[in-house]
Amino acid sequence: MSERKWLLSAFLPGAGQFLGGRRYRGGAILLLWLILVVIVAAYGQPIWWISPILIWLWNIWDAFHLQRLGREASLFLPLLAGLSVLYGIGWQITQIDLRSADMRRALQIVRPMLRPDFVQPRRELNQMWVEILVPCKENPPRAFNKLDGKTAMATPDCARVGEVVIVSVQGLWPNTDTQIWWQTPIGDPKMLGPNESQMLILPTDDNGALSATIRVPTTALVAAPDPSLALPHRVYFDQYRNVGGWELSFNGREVLKGAGVTIAMALMATVLASLFAIPISFLAARNLMGGHPVTFAIYFAVRTFLNVLRSIESLILALIFVVIVGLGPFAGVLALALHSIAALGKLYADVLESIDPGPIEAIRATGANWAQVVRYAVIPQIISPFVAFTIYRWDINVRSATIIGLVGGGGIGYLLVELIRINDMRGVSAVFITIAVIVIALDVLSARIRERLV
Amino acid sequence: MQAMPALQRITRSALLIALVIVVLGFSWRATGIDLPRLLRDLPKGATLVRAFLTPDLFTREVETSVIGVDFPVPCGSAPQGVPPTNGPRLLPSVGCAAPGETFTLMGKEFPASSEILVRWLLPDGRTLNAVRVRTDAQGAFTATLQARPILTTQDGKSARLEAEIQRPVGGLKPSQALRDVAREMFVTIFMALLSTTIATLIAAPLSFLAASNITRRGCLGSGVYYLSRSFFNIIRAYDPLVMATIFAFWLGYGPFAGVLALTVVTIASLGKLFSEVVENIDPGPLEALQACGANRLQTVRYAVVPQIVPDFISFIIYHWDINVRISTIIGYVGGGGIGFYLSQRINGFEYNQAGTALWAIVIVVWLMDFLSAEVRKRVV
Amino acid sequence: MLRVEHLTKIYPNGTVALKDVSFEVPDGEFLVVIGLSGSGKSTLLRCINRLIEPTEGKIYWNDVDITAASPAQLRQIRRQIGMIFQQFNLVRRSKVITNVLAGRLGYVNPWLSLLGIWPAEERRRALAALERVGIADKAYERADALSGGQQQRVGIARALMQEPRLILADEPVASLDPVLAHSILQYLEELNKEGVTVICSLHFLDLVHRYATRVIALKQGVKVFEGKPQEIDRQRFKEIYGEEAQEVRAASL
Ligand SMILES: Nc1ncnc2c1ncn2[C@@H]1O[C@H](COP(=O)(O)OP(=O)(O)O)[C@@H](O)[C@H]1O
Numbered sequence A: 001m002s003e004r005k006w007l008l009s010a011f012l013p014g015a016g017q018f019l020g021g022r023r024y025r026g027g028a029i030l031l032l033w034l035i036l037v038v039i040v041a042a043y044g045q046p047i048w049w050i051s052p053i054l055i056w057l058w059n060i061w062d063a064f065h066l067q068r069l070g071r072e073a074s075l076f077l078p079l080l081a082g083l084s085v086l087y088g089i090g091w092q093i094t095q096i097d098l099r100s101a102d103m104r105r106a107l108q109i110v111r112p113m114l115r116p117d118f119v120q121p122r123r124e125l126n127q128m129w130v131e132i133l134v135p136c137k138e139n140p141p142r143a144f145n146k147l148d149g150k151t152a153m154a155t156p157d158c159a160r161v162g163e164v165v166i167v168s169v170q171g172l173w174p175n176t177d178t179q180i181w182w183q184t185p186i187g188d189p190k191m192l193g194p195n196e197s198q199m200l201i202l203p204t205d206d207n208g209a210l211s212a213t214i215r216v217p218t219t220a221l222v223a224a225p226d227p228s229l230a231l232p233h234r235v236y237f238d239q240y241r242n243v244g245g246w247e248l249s250f251n252g253r254e255v256l257k258g259a260g261v262t263i264a265m266a267l268m269a270t271v272l273a274s275l276f277a278i279p280i281s282f283l284a285a286r287n288l289m290g291g292h293p294v295t296f297a298i299y300f301a302v303r304t305f306l307n308v309l310r311s312i313e314s315l316i317l318a319l320i321f322v323v324i325v326g327l328g329p330f331a332g333v334l335a336l337a338l339h340s341i342a343a344l345g346k347l348y349a350d351v352l353e354s355i356d357p358g359p360i361e362a363i364r365a366t367g368a369n370w371a372q373v374v375r376y377a378v379i380p381q382i383i384s385p386f387v388a389f390t391i392y393r394w395d396i397n398v399r400s401a402t403i404i405g406l407v408g409g410g411g412i413g414y415l416l417v418e419l420i421r422i423n424d425m426r427g428v429s430a431v432f433i434t435i436a437v438i439v440i441a442l443d444v445l446s447a448r449i450r451e452r453l454v
Numbered sequence B: 001m002q003a004m005p006a007l008q009r010i011t012r013s014a015l016l017i018a019l020v021i022v023v024l025g026f027s028w029r030a031t032g033i034d035l036p037r038l039l040r041d042l043p044k045g046a047t048l049v050r051a052f053l054t055p056d057l058f059t060r061e062v063e064t065s066v067i068g069v070d071f072p073v074p075c076g077s078a079p080q081g082v083p084p085t086n087g088p089r090l091l092p093s094v095g096c097a098a099p100g101e102t103f104t105l106m107g108k109e110f111p112a113s114s115e116i117l118v119r120w121l122l123p124d125g126r127t128l129n130a131v132r133v134r135t136d137a138q139g140a141f142t143a144t145l146q147a148r149p150i151l152t153t154q155d156g157k158s159a160r161l162e163a164e165i166q167r168p169v170g171g172l173k174p175s176q177a178l179r180d181v182a183r184e185m186f187v188t189i190f191m192a193l194l195s196t197t198i199a200t201l202i203a204a205p206l207s208f209l210a211a212s213n214i215t216r217r218g219c220l221g222s223g224v225y226y227l228s229r230s231f232f233n234i235i236r237a238y239d240p241l242v243m244a245t246i247f248a249f250w251l252g253y254g255p256f257a258g259v260l261a262l263t264v265v266t267i268a269s270l271g272k273l274f275s276e277v278v279e280n281i282d283p284g285p286l287e288a289l290q291a292c293g294a295n296r297l298q299t300v301r302y303a304v305v306p307q308i309v310p311d312f313i314s315f316i317i318y319h320w321d322i323n324v325r326i327s328t329i330i331g332y333v334g335g336g337g338i339g340f341y342l343s344q345r346i347n348g349f350e351y352n353q354a355g356t357a358l359w360a361i362v363i364v365v366w367l368m369d370f371l372s373a374e375v376r377k378r379v380v
Numbered sequence C: 001m002l003r004v005e006h007l008t009k010i011y012p013n014g015t016v017a018l019k020d021v022s023f024e025v026p027d028g029e030f031l032v033v034i035g036l037s038g039s040g041k042s043t044l045l046r047c048i049n050r051l052i053e054p055t056e057g058k059i060y061w062n063d064v065d066i067t068a069a070s071p072a073q074l075r076q077i078r079r080q081i082g083m084i085f086q087q088f089n090l091v092r093r094s095k096v097i098t099n100v101l102a103g104r105l106g107y108v109n110p111w112l113s114l115l116g117i118w119p120a121e122e123r124r125r126a127l128a129a130l131e132r133v134g135i136a137d138k139a140y141e142r143a144d145a146l147s148g149g150q151q152q153r154v155g156i157a158r159a160l161m162q163e164p165r166l167i168l169a170d171e172p173v174a175s176l177d178p179v180l181a182h183s184i185l186q187y188l189e190e191l192n193k194e195g196v197t198v199i200c201s202l203h204f205l206d207l208v209h210r211y212a213t214r215v216i217a218l219k220q221g222v223k224v225f226e227g228k229p230q231e232i233d234r235q236r237f238k239e240i241y242g243e244e245a246q247e248v249r250a251a252s253l
């Protein structure tokens, strides 16, 4: 019987090896083989069963080898069989489909990203407008407007949706492209170019005059509460002229604002967290709490709580807080702060546990009271590691704050999601650049400060 | 003479403190911190946490049966219903009512402490939910109802009060949520596995380009060195989730986008770590092998590879660990896997199902943490 | 026969490590190079197998100009020149036998060697080399599990694998205690007796007297002495090592 021990591996993989004294090898073979079987069974494509069968055969061979020749069989075959299953199934399960990686679409995304929308040339606006009644009613007011030496008029004075109107304007800048667009009474802009999906742009003549034939947009009354009510709509004539220099574009301002909010979120979270973490850390320091069963129990409970809390990603906490206090940076601050309390509490407690008792004894020996001991023996030892860890945490929190924004925590992450939703790739590009700059700059800064402190 | 520096120091500290206060004040405003609101809304959080703590794990097949009683509005427009005398039954305080009248409804011998939906079956066949009640330990409930004008008898057909009873039959089985979560978790782990592997295969050769002791020779060498180093540093600044937003926009929502985003960031991060390992190798063995007449490839194979492989493996396992964590949440921004499931459950207010996913995430992350720590101990 | 002519080495940072050094080493000699730390001993030895590119001057090995050799020729030459290092330069995480086999890389098929496949004959040769330095039983241990003296013996075994005609030993015993120093140098002496030329840099005067057949002394990159070891008396020693130097005897440590 005993010389046939290897045969046991045919019934239970690893059994022969296990009984042959190679417990670790036997256990590992059994465990990994079972995992493989579960994966293949769960995936349910029969072809993959080849691999567990091969490994099962190899395992018998290995057990035989071990017992008869005292040598291990090569791991090459089982590794190959196991890995090919893992990667084969993994490839299919994660739907990796290189054909879906459409390079033309990638180019469409990347090309605008090469021109980040941060700044624009500083421009001056020259604007004129005229009011038209839609739809008509009796005795409509004249569609005529005079302002700052500019005049604009429309004929007829009123029109129905889809009808043709001739608009003309005088006194604008000469020979300049002019954007002509429609504004409904509730302030919705409508375009007047082809298909109403493009801007109508015409140049003015040498005298700054212009006349154009437009159609009242088909969507002009879409949002109107009562389409039969005649209300004044406006036709605008906009001219822009570069006045030299650059200014932040709309997206540029939003990105900077978002970046500020993100950094502020991280800062607030770090400050709030350290306020809570400092007292908590004293409860989680073994050298301070280990003396008495009751305090030890508190120590143990606090440590466990910190460990559990720390293992929950701040993003998941953010999901919860978004539900509680609604979208916005406040939810992000709360999530980051809660996670940071756990992380900082542990780090602070570790610092407290490693303080040198020598100075405490020395100060106490001078007859100092408790407060004096803390002031002159404890605080000098802990202040700089505390500050270093706090700054380190701030650095981490800035990174986390960006991604918390993605799930509705506000700041630059939220802006990123919004810009992607409206397909504004130049804005997205500005966001990406800003994120890199913030993260790298804070990385360097916090490393510098910590270097100084430690 | 002594007073000046002291004065300066005090002014400087005061300015610094003022600056800190201003910055904190601005941050407080910018982040919209609203503590009263937090206190007010905290009960909402309690409900949420309670739902998370009772994840949806198992279900039983349920058999639904409907109990009803005819209830004419107004009185006399149709015959009144006669409730049964035993078994689950609905007992209105009046047999019929005028429109607008209120009455109490009692229920008896329903399943104990369970939720019952009471509804009206209108004469035209539509239903109108009336009230949701919980039965007590004896399976009884009372509710106040109003006879609405819409219940008015039509063509001699009266409205009917109904209650649905769901009775579990058969044994426990994994709920739909549990099965979905298991499947998504499977995907998630494979996402981490695949991205870590692909990233390793790409980062390992690239890291040599960013190692000063290997590459930084001559003009071209320095160029390659700085280029690859800045590439690593810039890409590393992005969290995989940030990357995933743009990959999901390109490839559509799904695990493929998540895998790619994770891979790209892992390449940069591993590449940096690897290149530091390569920079720290002992040059002695390289020199020795060159002195033996070995060629470049042989020197790499026999002097470089043995020195770096254990550190590489330890970093790979470390990243595998990180990638499991991230792939559990990357679905939130379109990267597929359990994160996507979680986001949909939360957006759909299905908090028990979300709880199932959360527990799965916590368990898997802990398990992988433990496993990778074990493996790392053995390898290094 | 090795001939060094007007060898000069200036490092990129401007340090002149060797200045116009010329000498000859007939086959079968045990040449010892002495000099203060920083005098250019390592630079000299490394210029000979061009681990360091000389700035000026020529080095002939059996009338082949090493300084003008192409990369392929250089590998041909290097595989005949064994080198032993102060810090042993073993791959600490590899097995001893792998370290020894690596000495043979210049001879075997490069592609097979990349796959880690070695002919049985080479394995036998490696075991024999380890046998010769007395640590055959450690063949399958990791190199960093060995003591310093044992590691240096692995270094010698690696050089033996090259079947060298010349051995360059750069302070081979500086990191070892005196008793071990003798046992290591005895292996070199033995090889030298079998006809292998040895060039070795050393620190201890009594070791120089005991093993050298000829001595070269360097001072700030300049050759200041060449001759028999017996000619180095107290006076010469002071000249080479400076006024404050005290002769230290390895045996007295
Ligand atoms: N790679 C290098 N770059 C610049 N200077 C070097 C380099 N290596 C050695 N040196 C300098 O060259 C001189 C000779 O060094 P070395 O040959 O190592 O002397 P030894 O081996 O005799 O101690 C020393 O001054 C040393 O500082």
Ligand SMILES: [Mg+2]
Binding pocket: C038, C041, C042, C043, C171
């Ligand atoms: Mg030296």
